[in-house]
Amino acid sequence: MARQGLTRGDIIAAAIKMIESEGLHNFSLRELASRLQIKAASLYNHIQNMDELYTEVGYYAISELKRAQLGAIAGKRRAEAVEALADAYHRFGKERPEIYKVILSLPMVKNDAIHKAGFDIVEPIMTAMAGYHLTREQMMHLQRVFRSILHGFISQEEAGCFRQYPVDVGDSYRMAVRGFILLLENSEKEAQA
Amino acid sequence: MARQGLTRGDIIAAAIKMIESEGLHNFSLRELASRLQIKAASLYNHIQNMDELYTEVGYYAISELKRAQLGAIAGKRRAEAVEALADAYHRFGKERPEIYKVILSLPMVKNDAIHKAGFDIVEPIMTAMAGYHLTREQMMHLQRVFRSILHGFISQEEAGCFRQYPVDVGDSYRMAVRGFILLLENSEKEAQA
DNA sequence: TCAGTAAACTAACGGTGTTAGTATATTGTA
DNA sequence: TACAATATACTAACACCGTTAGTTTACTGA
Secondary structure: OOOOOOOHHHHHHHHHHHHHHHOHHHOOHHHHHHHOOOOHHHHHHOOOOHHHHHHHHHHHHHHHHHHHHHHHHOOOOHHHHHHHHHHHHHHHHHHOHHHHHHHHOOOOOOOHHHHHHHHHHHHHHHHHHOOOOOOHHHHHHHHHHHHHHHHHHHHHHHHOOOOOOOOOHHHHHHHHHHHHHHHHHHHHHHHHO | OOOOOOOHHHHHHHHHHHHHHHOHHHOOHHHHHHHOOOOHHHHHHOOOOHHHHHHHHHHHHHHHHHHHHHHHHOOOOHHHHHHHHHHHHHHHHHHOHHHHHHHHOOOOOOOHHHHHHHHHHHHHHHHHHOOOOOOHHHHHHHHHHHHHHHHHHHHHHHHOOOOOOOOOHHHHHHHHHHHHHHHHHHHHHHHHO
């Protein structure tokens, strides 16, 4: 048997590594087991099933994204903070596309723990907007708008949906962020009226 | 053998029906064959492989989306056209979520025909923006921004990512669209300056 | 009528996640 | 130190999946 004393953490770490290097849709429990020099069935001593493992990778991904975002906005406020946040988000999606995809495909609906982890994604956005004079309700809506813009842009860019025209994709992104800042300023005026 | 003379079209139609009713990730060639009262291997007399069938479903999905969009903006212009387009997009995503997912996961990169079909998605957007005085280059960027907002919003709503706060999701959507219209107006001013 | 084509079949391959049942190395305790 | 308990590994199998090769058979056009 030559047991090596693998832990649950080892398996999650190996899964993350494999997803990052081989791509999310080349991931399989059998190949993961093989890399750990174990049979696939043995994985079930540490995890319930693939979904659970996937969820664990999701926690990691969300915490990494949050870390990158909080780091980006530290010491900044208003437009500068929003732009830095958008940049960090974009960079994360481009530099770690497979890990980013995990976040996107997380089963938010059924899983309560994942649902709570969703607040980790929201928090940096709320912080970045704190410098604007907005109502709580406005911020709740605007947070959704911001996430929509960033997620929509990054996932379409990643999928190759932005090749119809020869204009620079980075310029398009900056325009999208500018649009959001316009909306922020406009909402601020409304709140003060 | 009791052959029933199935055509390629029959198979594509059955695939669409099955995806809509059972969900995209419950789709399988074996089950599709079973519904057609055929063995899975027989499908290969009509299609090359699953990817090709998937692509065909994609063409259908894109044409349906385009149809819905062009219908929505007919006779409208400027903000009214943009709002109608956004509504149509949103409605399509909510009413036919599985077909919408097919569009999202289309392999834009490798497949040239799919790449061309991408213009079918862009066209209604360009038409809706035609009433604004924008440069070609601005429109190319803005078209990306618009798609990002809509796609990002719909896919996150569908995934259940908007449950953190108790504010109405429809209100958030309208705010997102308003943000885009602000950007359109702002871009128009810049173009005229 | 008869050859050729098109549409179905069976059987199999290699892949997937998963479960049941079993063996054994390590660990905690008497 | 001995032994029981636990945790870690195993083998074997199941039910799926897409796909291919080779075969049979019904229909179609000359």
